[in-house]
Amino acid sequence: MKLQNKVAIITGATRGMGEEIAYTFAREGAKLILSGRNEERGNAVQKKxxxxxxxxxxxxxxxxxxxxxxxxxxTCLDTYGTVDILVCSAGLLGLGKLTELLQETWEKTIATNLSAVYYLTSQGIPVMKKKGKGSIVIIGSIAGYKTFPAHPAYCASKGALIQLTKQIALDYGPEIRINLLNPGQVDTPLLQESTKAFPNPDTIIEETIQNIPLKRLGLPEDIAKAALFLASDDASWITGSNLVVDGGVLCNS
Ligand SMILES: NC(=O)c1ccc[n+]([C@@H]2O[C@H](COP(=O)([O-])OP(=O)(O)OC[C@H]3O[C@@H](n4cnc5c(N)ncnc54)[C@H](O)[C@@H]3O)[C@@H](O)[C@H]2O)c1
Structure with missing residues (x-):
């Protein structure tokens, strides 16, 4: 098992990719703190x-x-005595063109996708530094590289994660590895919600698939496998990297 007795905190663990990452890490022997807002879904993931x-x-x-x-x-320290891995997966789209976006939507999107990563990593890094080892996987997006209609807050927040990742990887090596995992279009509730921003919401998913060289949407499992790789010792010489897992869609940009 690749994460035997490792202790991980996963945000956004009650749905989509975060949920799948939780199952994958648990199967590989990790002990988990599952973060989320929805108690019913959170308890269901915990139970499973x-x-x-x-x-x-x-x-x-x-x-x-x-x-x-x-x-x-x-809570992680009280429950398991340590923190080895952080996975920041919670995210928000905050759709709307810049001039139509409510200030509140802008602020909430930046707070969820960017500031929350700062909050969690700044709390977790001192524990890892003291321990002498740790791994952080931040879920970014191809939206850090590529624009989409009416996604200004989302693209800005995901773009900022590229530099944040490199900066903290520089500052907290050699003990801690920090990597950004950038999914393309993955079949989760968030992707369905994103279709609302397009002029052709009913056909955009089919059109998207045609633009993906590997001709399918990503599955949460595709991202969970990459997160496992980055979190585990298999990636022991990888830090500050931006791993794109997108079926090749950025080849079209
Ligand atoms: N689905 C895609 O196509 C896609 C593509 C690229 C990147 N991403 C990124 O992947 C990550 C996971 O997305 P997903 O597709 O699994 O989405 P999702 O909506 O299925 O899951 C996101 C989870 O984050 C949680 N969350 C959001 N705001 C929160 C907050 N303030 N506090 C606590 N939890 C909060 C949600 O409740 C949800 O459980 C996100 O960072 C997203 O931006 C998704």
Whole structure:
């Protein structure tokens, strides 16, 4: 098992990619703190992992609050005694052209996709530094490289993660590795929601698939496998990298 006895905190763990990353990490032996806002879904993910013999604890909270992230790290220390891995997967689209976007939507999107990554990593890094080892996987997006209609807050926040990742990888090596994993279009509720920003919401997914060299949407499992690689010792000489997992769609940009 690639994560035997490793302790990981995963945000956005109640749905989509974060949920799949949780199942994958649990199967590989990791003990998990599952972060999310929806108690019913969080408890269901926790139950499924425990039924399969894994260790998981759901902690409810909105990650746009600094205190929530502080509590996540503290609960992890109280429960498992350490923190080895952070996965920042929670994300928000915050759709709308710049001049039509509510200021509140802009701020919430930046808070979820960018500031929350700062909150959690700034809490987790000192623990890892003291321990002498740690790995952080941040879920970015191809939107960090490529624009989409009416996605200004999303693209800005995901673009900023590229530089944040490189900066903290530079500052916190050699003990801690920090990598950005950039999915393309992956079949989750968030992708379905993104179709609203397009003039052709009913056909955009089919059109998207035609633009993907590998001719299919990504599956949460595709991202979970890459997250496992980056989090594990298999990636022990990789830090500050931007791994794109997109079926080749950026080849079209
Ligand atoms: N689906 C895609 O096509 C795609 C593509 C590129 C990048 N991404 C990124 O992948 C990550 C996971 O997205 P997904 O597709 O699994 O989306 P999703 O909407 O299925 O899951 C995102 C999770 O984050 C949680 N979340 C959002 N705001 C939160 C907050 N303030 N506090 C706590 N939890 C919060 C949601 O409740 C949800 O459980 C996101 O960062 C997203 O930007 C997704």
């Amino acid at each position: 992992i425990r039924e399969q013999g894994g260790n998981a604890l759901f902690v409810k909270g909105d990650i746009t609050s600094y205190e929530t992230n502080q509590a996540l790290v503290q």
